[in-house]
Amino acid sequence: MENEFDMDCRCYCGVHCVLKTSWTDENPGQIFLGCSNYRDGGGFNYFDWIDPPIPNRKKSTFLSLLRRDESSKVRPHRIENKWEFVEREMQMLRVDVDRLELERQSLEENLRTLEQKYKFIMYVLIAVVCYSVGRSIVS
Incomplete structure (x- = not known):
């Protein structure tokens, strides 16, 4: 413990x-x-x-496992095995959450990069338009 x-x-x-x-x-x-x-x-x-x-999800899973065994004699070793199964499932879910968090961070970084490229392209486009308008006025 x-x-x-x-x-x-x-x-x-x-x-x-x-x-x-x-x-x-x-x-x-x-x-x-x-x-x-x-x-x-x-x-x-x-x-x-x-x-x-x-946690509520773990509690409801545990209770459903207990109720499933209520019709027969409750076997503590079976409950422990089911509890271990729930623990392993929770561990796998934590791994998935960690993986998704890393993926989210990567997507946010990609979004920031794309936003910077977009701003750069807009500045270049504005410069080209200003240059073109300036040349047409002078000519």
């Missing part, structure tokens, strides 16, 4: 916090520290997120 957390963390009730995983629709699969008495009806509902927030 990227984030550091205090394993000596204690709830407001004084009990050591434990690592838990949220399975709510809002935070599926997110790890947090929580009061170990919470499920027993005790504790103070203390929690502290360990994982960063999940």
Whole structure:
């Protein structure tokens, strides 16, 4: 995990916090520290997120994978494999975004070059027209 957390963390009730995983629709699969008495009806509902927030697209993909498995027994290794698949897909999308960003920068540079050439041609054209008009007036 990227984030550091205090394993000596204690709830407001004084009990050591434990690592838990949220399975709510809002935070599926997110790890947090929580009061170990919470499920027993005790504790103070203390929690502290360990994982960063999940992007909406990733969250909806994860939830759809979970719902697909709800009809059968949920197999954690299958969910992990699907999560890894989603992670790989996200990585490929990041590569595509980076490639498209480089392409956009290249196109912007080409546009600037074309704009400079256009200005140069317009100046030359104006100079030729002025020269031609000046010669016809003198003649």
